[in-house]
Amino acid sequence: MRIRPVATVVAGALLGLSALVPSASAAQTSTDKHRTVTVAHRGASAYAPENTLASIDAADRLGFRWVENDVQRTKDGELVILHDNTLARTTDVEQVFPDRSPWKVADFTLNEIEKLDAGSWFSPEFKGERVPTLEAYMDEVEKNSQKLLMELKSPELYPGIELQTLAELYDAGWLDKSHVKRRLVIQSFNADTIKNVHRLHKDVRTGFLGNPSVADLPKYAEYCDQINPHHRAVTADYIAAVHGLRGPHRRPMELHTWTIDDGPTAVKVAEMGVDGIITNKPDVVRDALENSGR
Template sequence: MYRLCGVAAGAAWTALLAGAVQAALLAGTALAAPAERPRADNIAHRGGSGGAPENTIAACARARAAGADLCEFDVQQTKDQQLVLIHDETLARTTDAEQVFPGRAPWQVADFTLAEIRRLDAGSWFSPRFGNEGVPTLRQALELLGAGGAGLLLEIKHSPRSPGIDRRVAAELQDNRALWQGRRLSLQAFDWQAMRLLHRMVPGVPILLLGTSGARLPADTGYASALVLPHAGLTERQVRGAHGRGLRVYAGTTDRPRVLRRLVSYGVDGIMTDRPARLRGILAR
């Protein structure tokens, strides 16, 4: 894949980072946590996959009605370099691609054009009542945002099969600035170096860094607004350390009430969940 940093460079960068958001975050713990803790963002993981087929417009609409502040979507690139919302690199799990295109195994997203993908049913696997749901485009998600829907947190899925995806995401956002200007829109990815360069292309869009509890922060995180860390192993001390460096902390992904309450008590700035209605109830209390 074309990546702004390249696959090998990205792997080297990840190796360089491996070892501790822990040590770097703990270095900031001497700084006081914010005096007031605003309510954590309720982030619908994959658009809210607990109540509707993941990464669909229907999922995000239902999640918004259930109290979600943001819908998290995964962005991938088609064969003809269009941007669609789907998590897996293959179409098999969440569409009827095997039936519609039986001779096209392993049904990689990057091997199909947008016109072909639009023929697929992306909802019936979840429930027959979602039979009209298709694989949405990034443009559709931006239109939903522009119409007053939930905010968007877009995860760019970097793959060797998707050359130039960062540039195309940036171009799509620039071409549709009127749809998201003044609304809540953020980008995230595991490839931190690519995100640094993407920030230069669309400087008005907040950048979130996906990591692990053992990832070490580079010295310069000025291009980033937040860290997204797994809930397992996350401590209040780490959250305070990140806040001390001027970074928000988003935790993911869990639906368990006990874990949700623990994360809220830590003062995280957002939580990803498949069931935003459950998190809404906890935040209300």
């Protein structure tokens, strides 16, 4: 396993990350813009343990190109794929390390996290599944020819995670013209984090998780390509307001909504005009959209 201490990655900033990466065209386009895209939330997480390699492989077997994940950082500075700030819900950490409550990701080294079972909680079939590193996860996404909606999870807990993530994406070959134009979006609930990603690498498409007021949308359009609200916040008027603005790459802003696992709701928001639906059950959403002509 290649270890990349945070200090080493941050030092890379002195070299100028943007200077290391081939510049992509400012005119960012999406091959999916004329239809509602289905995004597998944490992989096909209704059918395999979330945020594992098994989950994105399940999405691949079901035929889904877009997957979503969550990135956090270990105590010793490694990036791993996990949703919760604690390891308790989706691993056996309470049994392996019973005296380490509240079992926060940031309190464990990568070596310790790699000892955990991240599959048995979901089903005995997945016993022995591990929490993947970002490096291993990107290798699997690339092998599957998938596209990635990457969330920087709780970035306020991990200073410098924007630069570190971009550095790992660069090492994985994911900051070239083809990837940033067609296969990668970085999102977060933290607007400052998205600003930092845009500042560090302006070619990368970005998304804000939430529903800013219509009056505030022009500010977000300066550094966001997507506004990605919960589906209960979605209205036709709000979608129209988002689509009426151009993002930092001079393309109309998009709206992806989450988390919808039933057909009728998926069809409803698709008819309103959403660009994407993030779902734990991508096959259910896809079938509903296809049956409705979406």
